[in-house]
Amino acid sequence: MSKTTKIVMALCTVAFVAACNRQPEPEPVAAPAPVVAEPTFTGKYR
Numbered sequence: 001m002s003k004t005t006k007i008v009m010a011l012c013t014v015a016f017v018a019a020c021n022r023q024p025e026p027e028p029v030a031a032p033a034p035v036v037a038e039p040t041f042t043g044k045y046r
Contacts, residue, residue: 001009
């Protein structure tokens with residue numbers, strides 16, 4: 001094989017490996033729950 005063919009094949013291989021490389025997914029950050037006042041007990045029928 002000629003030198004040019006080897007270079008082209010090497011570049012194609014590098015491009016293929018780079019395209020198949022998986023990027024790490026960012027971990028989801030959960031938002032804190034909103035602060036809510038607790039309901040007060042007003043009796044059973046109120």
